[in-house]
Amino acid sequence: MPESQESTTTIKSSIDELSKKWNIEKPIYDLHLGRRNDVIDTTVKVNQVIFHIPKLSNNDLFVLWNCLWPDCHNCCEKQGRLPLTKDDIYTLKNKLNYNSITEFLDKETKISSWNEPGSFGNLITHISMISLKRKVTETDEEDGKPVKCRFLDDQGSCKIQDGKPGVCWLYPFASWMESYNSRPLVHATFQFTGDCPGFYLSKTIDDVLPVLNDYSFKIYNYNMSTNRTIREGFGATNIIY
Ligand code: SF4
Ligand code: SF4
Structure with missing residues (x-):
């Protein structure tokens, strides 16, 4: 099965599962499955991040998001991978009471490698990073596959709330960095993986601005931290085409 078809099948089974417990509005269901051809990318700059918010032009509605925790913890039930920045590694080493980084890396982490499509489908980046094991016996074959995280109580x-990996703070946003006039420009958008019931429709983008304000700092800092992690050799990226 081609990779894009496989991904759509995975999203469909995830959102069908989600629909058993949550009311997923039809336009949002269809958007997950790429069935909308009226999506307009609306950009809004909040602090140092440019957010890309979808608007369904036929309905004249924005797709916005709010976290439904504590009623929902689906992203921790179906965690796909927990890549660590260098800052995460040092924080978690202390949080999990290890005396040395070497021992922490040996007992609690593994190497993950995956391909990430570019935001506009023009290139693919191969990424390798140190990842926190989501379960003690995690295997290479489980990398990228949904697993209930061992730290969910x-x-x-x-269980490690104040030391949890930076990537846990970001979902369901995806983010990337570009260089503009030699300055870093951070972009973010929603990931429609079929695992989050927090998306809703709204006439106005104003409803989501407090959320974007909060996430702009997390997203910007995470991108800077990931950049340092790669630069200092705690991870690697290669553009493959
Ligand atoms: S799946 Fe979405 S709504 Fe649920 S806890 Fe995670 S981010 Fe929040
Ligand atoms: S580390 Fe915590 S926040 Fe992150 S996936 Fe596990 S339980 Fe969820």
């Missing part, structure tokens, strides 16, 4: 909270 019975009440739906994260």
